[in-house]
Amino acid sequence: MTYIAEIKVMPLKELLDPQGKAVLHGLNNLGIKEVADVRIGKHIQLKIEATDAIQAQALAEDACKKLLANPVMEYYELEVHE
Amino acid sequence: MTYIAEIKVMPLKELLDPQGKAVLHGLNNLGIKEVADVRIGKHIQLKIEATDAIQAQALAEDACKKLLANPVMEYYELEVHE
Numbered sequence: 741m742t743y744i745a746e747i748k749v750m751p752l753k754e755l756l757d758p759q760g761k762a763v764l765h766g767l768n769n770l771g772i773k774e775v776a777d778v779r780i781g782k783h784i785q786l787k788i789e790a791t792d793a794i795q796a797q798a799l800a801e802d803a804c805k806k807l808l809a810n811p812v813m814e815y816y817e818l819e820v821h822e
Numbered sequence: 823m824t825y826i827a828e829i830k831v832m833p834l835k836e837l838l839d840p841q842g843k844a845v846l847h848g849l850n851n852l853g854i855k856e857v858a859d860v861r862i863g864k865h866i867q868l869k870i871e872a873t874d875a876i877q878a879q880a881l882a883e884d885a886c887k888k889l890l891a892n893p894v895m896e897y898y899e900l901e902v903h904e
Contacts, residue, residue, distance in 0.1 A: 742858070748865045763866070763889065770888050774881050776824070777869035783830045784845070787859035799856050806852050807845065 743788045745800035747818045749809045750781035784808055788820075796820045825870045827882035829900045831891045832863035866890055870902075878902045 751757045760778040767775045786803060790796035797820045809816040833839045842860040849857045868885060872878035879902045891898040 750865060750867070760866075766889050767885055772881060772885055772888070774871050775868050775885065776871055777867075779867045781865045781867075783832060783863045783865040784842075785832070785859075785861045785863075786857050789856050789858055799854060803849055803854050803857065806854070807848055 741790065741792070741822065743790055743793060743796035743820050743822055745784075745786040745788055745796065745803075745818055745820045747784040747786065747800065747804060747808060747816055748781060749784065749804075749814050749816045750779060752813060752815055755813060781814065782808075793820055793822075823872065823874070823904065825872055825875060825878035825902050825904055827866075827868040827870055827878065827885075827900055827902045829866040829868065829882065829886060829890060829898055830863060831866065831886075831896050831898045832861060834895060834897055837895060863896065864890075875902055875904075 757779050759780045764778040786800055788796045788799050790799060800818050800820060804816050839861050841862045846860040868882055870878045870881050882900050882902060886898050
């Protein structure tokens, strides 16, 4: 069966996010002053061929640890659906 | 009140995603051959000061249209929570 893993990879909360700060200033300059903070990360969708959701989840975790997220600077959250 | 908007900005399904293709090859080279496709976009978190969730949602939509997503190449999905 085919599963879709939705993975969110974000900069750790302790770290500065210069891209987010640039976008925050951009929004303020456009007149959207209610936005107090912006953080920007990656959203990754994997299409996985697996026998069940548990295997798909394990494969996605493996992919995150081996390639997709750098734990020194980033954390990730993942969700698997059909 | 403070709300958090979680925004997913992804390349349109009709378009090629060279970054996703590169990651797909990387995963296959690492031995994760069950992954059939990868698409990579941005995940943006906005911290918004608003009186209610409806106002926060409207501000986040406005930010997406004015700055965060390019509708020629990307679509976005957003969710607001406290």
